[in-house]
Amino acid sequence: MVAARQTQILYRQFLFRIVDLELLSATAQGDADTLLGQFASLLVFISLIFGFTGLTLLGSPLPPVLRDAIAMTMEHALVATTMLAVGLFAVLSWDSTYPDRRDVLVLAPLPVRARTLFVAKIAASASALGLTVGVLNSLAGLAWPLVLHPDHSGVLRLLRSFAAYWITMFASGIFIYCSVLFVQGVTAQLFSRRNFLRLSGVLQIAAFCLFVSVYFLEPSFVPATPTSYRYLPSFWFLGLMQQLNGTLPVALAPLAQIGRASCRERV
Numbered sequence: 001m002v003a004a005r006q007t008q009i010l011y012r013q014f015l016f017r018i019v020d021l022e023l024l025s026a027t028a029q030g031d032a033d034t035l036l037g038q039f040a041s042l043l044v045f046i047s048l049i050f051g052f053t054g055l056t057l058l059g060s061p062l063p064p065v066l067r068d069a070i071a072m073t074m075e076h077a078l079v080a081t082t083m084l085a086v087g088l089f090a091v092l093s094w095d096s097t098y099p100d101r102r103d104v105l106v107l108a109p110l111p112v113r114a115r116t117l118f119v120a121k122i123a124a125s126a127s128a129l130g131l132t133v134g135v136l137n138s139l140a141g142l143a144w145p146l147v148l149h150p151d152h153s154g155v156l157r158l159l160r161s162f163a164a165y166w167i168t169m170f171a172s173g174i175f176i177y178c179s180v181l182f183v184q185g186v187t188a189q190l191f192s193r194r195n196f197l198r199l200s201g202v203l204q205i206a207a208f209c210l211f212v213s214v215y216f217l218e219p220s221f222v223p224a225t226p227t228s229y230r231y232l233p234s235f236w237f238l239g240l241m242q243q244l245n246g247t248l249p250v251a252l253a254p255l256a257q258i259g260r261a262s263c264r265e266r267v
Contacts, residue, residue: 054143
């Protein structure tokens with residue numbers, strides 16, 4: 001009971017300290033509800049746009065080939081947007097990923113086991129990651145599985161489309177977040193604490209620039225699947241989504257294989 005109570009208290013503290021509110025807004029004054037509410041509203045608005053686009057495509061009289069091509073382009077945009085949102089979340093929570101000096105000074109004298117700290121930290125990070133992916137896909141995740149669902153294929157096939165969509169979105173988010181954790185962990189092991197703190201800001205800015213530049217500069221999906229797709233993770237998870245849905249084109253099979261391997265390595 002004591003360990004469970006400690007985990008609950010630490011979980012709440014870690015969860016609300018994931019993002020530095022003072023860094024995000026000089027006028028926030030510690031009001032997490034207002035700032036997080038604005039962030040959630042932005043994600044819901046983006047999800048609304050994607051969801052409306054999916055419903056429009058669902059009822060369009062376009063030829064099936066053209067509709068499938070547009071659908072895969074939008075599905076790739078959804079995967080890329082999810083990865084961007086998680087990447088920005090990872091950048092904003094950069095300094096709170098691992099216990100800092102304040103955590104050590106406050107928690108070290110207390111009778112709290114390392115296992116309790118670890119469980120609370122993992123639970124807080126998983127909750128924030130799940131909320132980011134869930135809110136961003138809250139409306140799009142209802143519309144686009146209907147587009148993924150082949151016509152006249154039954155209820156079970158529709159449930160498979162929903163599962164394929166949500167598994168892919170969470171897998172892509174976990175991939176990005178764990179990649180950032182990997183970079184931080186390797187850097188912390190290779191350099192001393194002082195040098196790590198010096199490099200941390202540079203790595204944080206570099207990660208932000210990388211996520212934003214890749215999102216806006218990467219090519220859109222075309223059925224020809226150029227060789228460059230093999231180096232862009234968003235296309236890996238597009239292939240994974242199509243494979244889970246049972247509608248994988250032959251050209252996307254290598255990308256789906258890379259996506260499965262990436263999930264196994266990160267997990």
